Amino acid sequence: MNRLRPLFFLLPLLLSGCKVTKPVRPMESYEDPFEEQVSVINLPIDIPVDELQALLNQQLYGTLYEDNNLRDGDKMMVRAVKQGDIEIGIDSQSITYSVPLDLWIRYDLGISTAEATGQITLDFKTGFDIGADWEIRTQTAVAGYEWQQKPRVKMGFIDLPVGFIADLVLRNSKWRIATAIDDVVREQFNLRKTVEEAWKEMFNPILVSEDYNTWLTVNPQFIGMSPVQMGNNRIQATIYVETRPSVKIGQRPDPAFPRPLPPLRISEVEGLDFTLHLNTKVSxxxxxxxxxxxxxxESFSYGRRSVTIEDLEFFGQGNNIVINTTLSGTYNGSIYLLGTPVYNTLSNKLEIKNITYTLDTKNFLFRSAGWLMKSTIKNKIAENVNFLLDYNLKDLQEQFQEQLREYEVATGVILNGALEAVDIRNAYLTADGMMVDLALKGNLDVRIRGLSSAQD
Known part of the structure; x- marks a missing residue:
């Protein structure tokens, strides 16, 4: 025991020679992130029947049927010309069309011919369904006819076969009219093309704010549709998209590789509003x-001593953010501050609360540079870190609202929306940034540009 006693006398001398010259850098560490929530975006589609009617009238006009041969077995020449606008009606299962026609008829009497005119309305009905491949399939069939004015011979009295004429016109014009109706529906409502184009687009990052390098990636997981509703002179449905959206503030994220368009699933949709959970990243x-x-x-002085901020570095330690501040001047080196991201329910802001020096930094400053603790450097850093987060999150709602005005999600498909609120649900740190779970609430509306301009 006596042999060890000299060592105890030497130990204080050895320790006094080990002078600490700078604080120890805190060790980086990160907690498990919060589980991402699936968001559902509802895209209501509303098609006024009068717009469909205008489009069909643009497609069908003039002579719809003409027979110029008296010797083909029916003893007649017939010309059927569209007389007025096609009128469309809807019920819960199908779309009906009334096509008014002016008729000109030349009838073979054997020794001479006679001309007659008349007016007839042909009725059609279109049934449709949507396959698992998102293709709209229509089938238009004749529903009947009604004479508005039975054929009358211009000169003399001749008993024309009125029923035969109606059947002849119907039989020979129904193919063109029914085909035209099916073509209009197929071309103007190419559902698969529209949905597939929008589906692929949602995998590409969207620049929301150029000033703050804010990028939104929707990351769709599934897409489906509600049953089609027809009534009150409108055709309505809602397309819903299940997503895991993310927002990154920083460099443009790499686009995700688009998955194939999932098969159509028809199911009811509850409400038309949306709550979009955005995993927002500030690198x-x-x-x-x-x-x-x-x-x-920025320089900070206390008496004759002063320091200037030369560099800043952010990283995480658990759920705290570390601010490594490099100084030059009376003190040269780093000091480390800790703060906790906290959601302020009253101001609806993310704030860095309880910013303080790390324990090792505090001990070092007490021993070597206590005057720094009396300066305003800590408060100045705290103000600017809060301003950074507050301003970006506050500005985000305005930027998203701007993007929701006249946004073309696919060719000819225009999205408009109203963003009602932005709430912050969770905040946590990862190895390369600060993550915030934002909940955006609002509603959307979709219109088809080509259809809506049909009457222009």
Whole structure:
């Protein structure tokens, strides 16, 4: 025991020679992230029947049927010309069409011919369904006819076969009219093409704010549709998209590889509003870039001592953010501050609360540079870090609202929306940035540009 006693006398001398010159850098560590929530975007589609009617009248006009041969067995020449607008009606299962026609008839009497005119309305009905491949399939059939004015001979009295004439006109014009109706529906409502184009687009990042390098990626997981509803002179349905959207503030994220369009699933949709959960990312690089604009070069004095901020670095330790501040001047080196991201329910802002020096930094400053603790440097950093997050999150709602005006999600398909609120649900740190779970609430409306301009 006596042999060890000299060592105890030497130990204080050895320790006094080990002078600490700078605080120890905190160790990086990160908690498990919150589980991402699936968001559902409802896209209501509303097609006024009068717009469909205008489009069909553009497609069908003039002579719809003409027979110029008296010697083909029916003893007649017939010309059927569209007389007025086609009228469309709907019921719960199908679309009906009334096609008014002016008729000109030349009838073979054997020794001479006679001309007659008349007016007839042909009625058609279109049934449709949507396959698992998102293709609209229609089938238009004749529903009947009604004479508005039976054929009358211009000269003399001749008993014309009125029923035969009606059947002849119907039989020979129904193919063209029914085909035209099916073509209009197929071309103007190419559902698969529209949905597939929108589906692929949702895998590409969208620049929401150029000023703050804010990118939205929708990341669709599934897409389906509600049953089609027809009534009150409108055709309505809702397309719903299950998504895991994310927002990144920083460099443009790489596009995700688009998955194939899933088979159509028809199911009821509850409500038309949406709540979109956005896993918003503020990269440390981007946070540092913006904070440096405000803080680099800032000097702080206390008496005859002063320091200047030369650099900033952000990283995580658990659920706290570490702010590594490099100083030059009376003190040269780093000091480390800790803060906790907290959601303020009253202001609806994300704030960095309880910013303080790390324990090792505090001990170092007490021993070597206590005057720094009396300066305003900590408060200045805290103000600018809060401003960074507050301003971006506050501005995000305005940027998203701007994107929801006249946004073309697919060729000719225009999206408009109203963003009612932005709530912050969770905040946590990852190895490369600060993550915030935002909940955006609002509603959307979809219109088809080509259809809506049919009457222009």
């Amino acid at each position: 440390y690089d981007e946070a540092e870039r913006i904070a440096k604009q405000e803080l680099i070069g």
